[in-house]
Each structure stands twice: as C-alpha cells, then as structure tokens.
Amino acid sequence: MTLTRSVATRVVADPKRRSANKWGMKGIVLFLFLLAPSSDADPYDDTHNIGSRDLMVHLFEWKWNDIAQECENFLSKNGYGAVQISPPNEHIMINENNDVPWFVRYQPVSYQLNSRSGNETELQDMIRRCNAVGVRIIVDVVLNHMVGVNQKAGQDKRWSSGASHFDAAQGVEYFPGVPFNKSDFNDPLCNHDIEGPDYQHNAAHVKECRLVGLLDLNQGKPEVREKMIKYLNNLIEFGVAGFRFDASKHMWPDHLKLILDGMNNLRSDIFGENQRPFVVHEVIDRGGEAVKVDQYLEIGRYTNFNFGAAVASAIRKEFDVAELRNMGDGFRYGNKESFNVLNFIDNHDNQRDEYPYVVTYKNQGQYVQAVAYMLAWNYGYPRIMSSFNFSNSIQGPPNNGPEVRFSIKSPQFEADDTCKTSSGWVCEHRWPQIRRMAKFREEVGSATISEIRTGPHMLAFARSGRGFFALNNNPGEFIEQNVMTTLPPGLYCDLSSGLKAQGVCTGKFINVTSNGSADIYIPGHNFLAISLSNRL
Structure with missing residues (x-):
C-alpha cells in the first residue's frame, strides 16, 4: 500500500484562537500555510491552561x-x-x-x-x-433543574448527601437548602416531560418542560x-x-x-x-x-458530540479514516470553529447508551486509536473520559x-x-498509549499540521518540526518508505509501543534520515507517534 500526499489550503495556527478552513485534493501540490486573524470575541472560550497543556x-x-x-x-x-x-x-x-x-x-x-x-x-x-x-x-x-418530581427526603430510600430536606411532590417543590419553592419552577409554562417530537419541532418545550421528570427551574x-x-x-x-x-x-x-x-x-x-x-x-x-x-x-464553547461520533465511525470503517484529514470547521455536521468546541470521543452519558454510537473503554483497541488521533490532530480543546x-x-x-x-x-x-x-x-487517562499521547500533544503545542498523506484506511501527518503521527486502520501491517516527518535526523522512540527511558526505547524505534524522512512500520489497527523529546 502506498500513501498519497494529500493537499489542502489550511489555516493552521493556535487551535484556541484560529480558524481552520480546508478542503481535500489529490495529487502532489505545494502545501500552503496561511494565518488568519481570529473572529472570536467570546470572553468565555479561554481555557486558562498553563503553557501547552491543551488537554x-x-x-x-x-x-x-x-x-x-x-x-x-x-x-x-x-x-x-x-x-x-x-x-x-x-x-x-x-x-x-x-x-x-x-x-x-x-x-x-x-x-x-x-x-x-x-x-x-x-x-x-x-x-x-x-x-x-x-x-x-x-x-x-x-442549573437546569433539581431532583425528579415526587421524590422526598426520608421516603423510598431517598435522602440527601448533606443534611438538607427536600420535597419534590407535584405542587410542593420545596428545597429549603437553597431555598427554592414551587414559584421558582417552570410549572406555569409546562408541568410535564419533554416529549420525543419536541426535540425536532418545539424548542420552547425542550427548554421549559421537564427533562426525564426533573423539576425544571425558571x-x-x-x-x-x-x-x-x-x-x-x-x-x-x-x-x-x-x-x-x-x-x-x-x-x-x-x-x-x-x-x-x-x-x-x-x-x-x-x-x-x-x-x-x-x-x-x-x-x-x-x-x-x-x-x-x-x-x-x-x-462559551459547546460539547461537540459530533466529533466523537465522526471519529468512531471512521475507526469502525463506516467511512475511511483518510477523510479525517479534513476534520475541523464544516466537516460533516456540527463541527464548528476550533475555538468554539470541546471535543471528546465519549462522555459519561453516551458511553452508557444501549448501542453506543461512539467507541468506549469497552472497545479498547478502537478507543485507543480514536483518542490517539484526537490528541495528535490540531482541532479544538480535547477532553479524555476517565471511567x-x-x-x-x-x-x-x-x-x-x-x-x-x-x-x-x-x-x-x-x-x-x-x-x-x-x-x-478504568482510568483511561492512565493507559500507557493514551498518557504518552497526552505528552505528545503538550510537546507539539500549536505546531502546524503539514505533510498530510493518505491511503485506504490510512492517515499520516506531521506537526511541523515537533512531531509525526500515522494511523493504520487496516487489519494488516503497514510499511512505507521515505515518509516525510519534518523532524531532525536521529532515532526516535515510537509512543504507541513505548517511550524513551534511560537513553533507550522501551518499544520500537524509527530512524529519521538527514532529509527528515523515515521508513515507517505500523501493525494492523494501530498508530505511530514520534516527537522531539523521544529522540535518542
């Protein structure tokens, strides 16, 4: 299998403050990097993280x-x-x-x-x-609601985590610990649950009726x-x-x-x-x-459920992971500007769906691939689930x-x-491959994405001068020669299999030549990642 150099015109700067506008194109064409001023004036977008700990x-x-x-x-x-x-x-x-x-x-x-x-x-x-x-x-x-209707402290094995009383009986709705009473709820507007069709046709009901019986505050x-x-x-x-x-x-x-x-x-x-x-x-x-x-x-930002859904679909081969080279504003439905989104593969709600549309810790191999891509790609503010x-x-x-x-x-x-x-x-954030990719993301920081290459169910790209990442979503191994990494020459420890420790690699290593290229080998359904701090 041979990787094809995939070319796009991208805005590639700090994901917290820049716009990403890109389109895919086959062939070998000069890769252009343009900087665009941010149109973001939202004071609630800044993560306040220290340095490049963008996670x-x-x-x-x-x-x-x-x-x-x-x-x-x-x-x-x-x-x-x-x-x-x-x-x-x-x-x-x-x-x-x-x-x-x-x-x-x-x-x-x-x-x-x-x-x-x-x-x-x-x-x-x-x-x-x-x-x-x-x-x-x-x-x-x-802040949307209090407890579910018709629950009361001291009844039916219900009590409080503190010492406060509560009575959520219909028409009583008394919470002295705040205090709230029945006049503080949306009952005059709607005193029943949101119904299925409301989500498509009635925004007022979605906002003023009860979410699964929870008393809705005004x-x-x-x-x-x-x-x-x-x-x-x-x-x-x-x-x-x-x-x-x-x-x-x-x-x-x-x-x-x-x-x-x-x-x-x-x-x-x-x-x-x-x-x-x-x-x-x-x-x-x-x-x-x-x-x-x-x-x-x-x-502020929003929880971008569409990101995890798209990455999971690619990992499951519902579409080719090569398409993830276009991930960003305008990719499929719901992915907005980088500074608007909090991205994640799964969260505490959708990992519990009967038939999850995302991958979770229960799909360990697929999950690691998905999280690795999220941490390597320069889009949005990522969050890892720890279950x-x-x-x-x-x-x-x-x-x-x-x-x-x-x-x-x-x-x-x-x-x-x-x-x-x-x-x-479960502690997914402590899994070896995920924690090493967390360090990879910190190290590459806001480095631009370049040298994107694709093949069937393959995606590779550099984080210019700081790191290189490749994902193989095929069942068989992938071998390719002379792949441009943009890194200085030397031996690098592959973060998918180990790290640099006491001057040696605990896993496999990659040899980057004097022109920045390397021969890469990736087992089936796995990834490769190298960065400057893991050069021997």
Whole structure:
C-alpha cells in the first residue's frame, strides 16, 4: 500500500484562537500555510491552561482528596492541563441494590458543597493543590433543574448527601437548602416531560418542560439567577478556572448570558487580571433538532458530540479514516470553529447508551486509536473520559457498602501506573498509549499540521518540526518508505509501543534520515507517534 500526499489550503495556527478552513485534493501540490486573524470575541472560550497543556480529563465520580493526589502525582507530569470534576453540590441519594446510581450527582438538593466526592473543605483543598501544580479545575454545574418530581427526603430510600430536606411532590417543590419553592419552577409554562417530537419541532418545550421528570427551574426569574450566580461566584473564589454547564440545551441562551455576566472575574492571584471563567455548554445537536449549537456560540464553547461520533465511525470503517484529514470547521455536521468546541470521543452519558454510537473503554483497541488521533490532530480543546467499570447503565462508582453510607472507593494503582482492575476504576487517562499521547500533544503545542498523506484506511501527518503521527486502520501491517516527518535526523522512540527511558526505547524505534524522512512500520489497527523529546 502506498500513501498519497494529500493537499489542502489550511489555516493552521493556535487551535484556541484560529480558524481552520480546508478542503481535500489529490495529487502532489505545494502545501500552503496561511494565518488568519481570529473572529472570536467570546470572553468565555479561554481555557486558562498553563503553557501547552491543551488537554482536559474528566475524573468522573472521583473524590476530591483523590483528585488532589492525582493532580500532584500524575496529571501535572503527563501533559494534562485541567480536570472536569463531578457536580460538587448537595444532591439526592438513592439506594438501589446496594448501589448509588451515578445520576444522583445530577439531581441537586441545594447548592451547598457537600457531595459524594467530599465536603467544602476538601473541595477547597483540592482546588488549591491542583492549581499549585498547574492543573485547572472545571466544575460540572447543574442549573437546569433539581431532583425528579415526587421524590422526598426520608421516603423510598431517598435522602440527601448533606443534611438538607427536600420535597419534590407535584405542587410542593420545596428545597429549603437553597431555598427554592414551587414559584421558582417552570410549572406555569409546562408541568410535564419533554416529549420525543419536541426535540425536532418545539424548542420552547425542550427548554421549559421537564427533562426525564426533573423539576425544571425558571432561569428567567431574577431571584433564581441570583442564587445560581452566588453558587458560581463561591466556586470562583475558591480558585476554579471555569464550568461545564450541564443541560444548557434545556435553558434559554439569553438567560444563560445573564448568569454568565453576573459571574465575577477569576482570581487575579492565580489567573491574572480581568480574566473571565472558561465555560462549556452541554448542547447535543446531532442535526435536525429545534435547538442548535449556533445559538450558544457567543457565550462559551459547546460539547461537540459530533466529533466523537465522526471519529468512531471512521475507526469502525463506516467511512475511511483518510477523510479525517479534513476534520475541523464544516466537516460533516456540527463541527464548528476550533475555538468554539470541546471535543471528546465519549462522555459519561453516551458511553452508557444501549448501542453506543461512539467507541468506549469497552472497545479498547478502537478507543485507543480514536483518542490517539484526537490528541495528535490540531482541532479544538480535547477532553479524555476517565471511567469506572459498569455492567448496567445506572451503576454508580465503586463503593464501600451500606455500613459507611456507600462512600466512594479510591482508585488503586499497579506498578505500571494503570488503575487496578480489581478496584473497579478504568482510568483511561492512565493507559500507557493514551498518557504518552497526552505528552505528545503538550510537546507539539500549536505546531502546524503539514505533510498530510493518505491511503485506504490510512492517515499520516506531521506537526511541523515537533512531531509525526500515522494511523493504520487496516487489519494488516503497514510499511512505507521515505515518509516525510519534518523532524531532525536521529532515532526516535515510537509512543504507541513505548517511550524513551534511560537513553533507550522501551518499544520500537524509527530512524529519521538527514532529509527528515523515515521508513515507517505500523501493525494492523494501530498508530505511530514520534516527537522531539523521544529522540535518542
């Protein structure tokens, strides 16, 4: 098989501040690099990451003390710039079959900082310790709703993660821990669930009716917004860098803007003067829907579910991975400008679908290929999912049993720094190939993409002068001679199979010649990645 040099005219600069406009073309033509000024004036897009640590990890359901240790012992040393944490607010607790479902974290009881992950003191300590080693904290905040209708503290194995009472009975809707009462909800506009056809035909119902029975708050009411803003500003004072807004699709953008505009600037002693919080909105727009991501682009980034769907389709050979050379603004549906998107392969919701349209940790080989491509390609702000093992869609994180109120277990680690399978944690961010690609992304930074070459189910490209990446999605091995890497001559350790340690490669190596070319070999369904720091 022979790679064909694929040519495009691209805008290739810092993905957080540049536009990418590209088109594919066969043949050998001079590759042009153009810089274009950013049209982005959104103050909520900046990630506030340090240096080129352009990567977030979602430590789903981790405890605050464990996250602090992970920042200090692993993330800060392996290219990770930020952590998305689970919602820190007080929430409902539900006991089902000696388990507490994961979704309790998304059913608030109050905005007090007492959750399964820890208390307010532990949260503050974690934020301080992570910032001290250059890892930013992004808080998952749930402002669209409270708990599901007709649930009450003390009944049917329901209680609170803190000490607050709640009564979500229809027409009562009382949450003294905030406080909210029935006048703070959207019941006068809609007191029933969103129905299936609403998603295609009725944006008002999507935003004002109940999402799977959850009591829908009225963010159009100033008193409701004030309590939400107070909650956000409290977290800003602790030193967080920003927020993921859960279920933004179900809130009006103008109401969200009022909330965002009420937030304080980030702490100047950590982030500098006049810095606005990073914001990303959960908006699922797969096409044909009444609510569009375009409506949210001026108030932060959005969760780009279309990125993971497209990459998974390519890895599954539903289309050729060679087409991923065009990934960026305008590629298929829903991929917008680089500074607008938070990209990911899977998240805590869609990995639990009965028939996932994405690849997950349960498809380990395909998943590693997909994540490796995401980290090598210069588009958007990437997030890696870090999961716990589950056998059903509502299963919660590993817990210590009823004697200690189902407290969350801490992850345990093997000698190779992966998580012990017996602990129940998957920890994809610690998988050897993924953590090495996290360092690859940090090292190549904003280096332009060049020397794109393609073949059937093959894609290769350079990160000019800093790195080279190739993906083989065929079952058989791939061998090609004289492939341009743009790297200086020398022996390089291939990050798919190992790394440089004590002056030798723990895996295979690639010899780059004096003109920057190399003969490459890639096993079936695998990748190759080399960078300057892994030159012997």
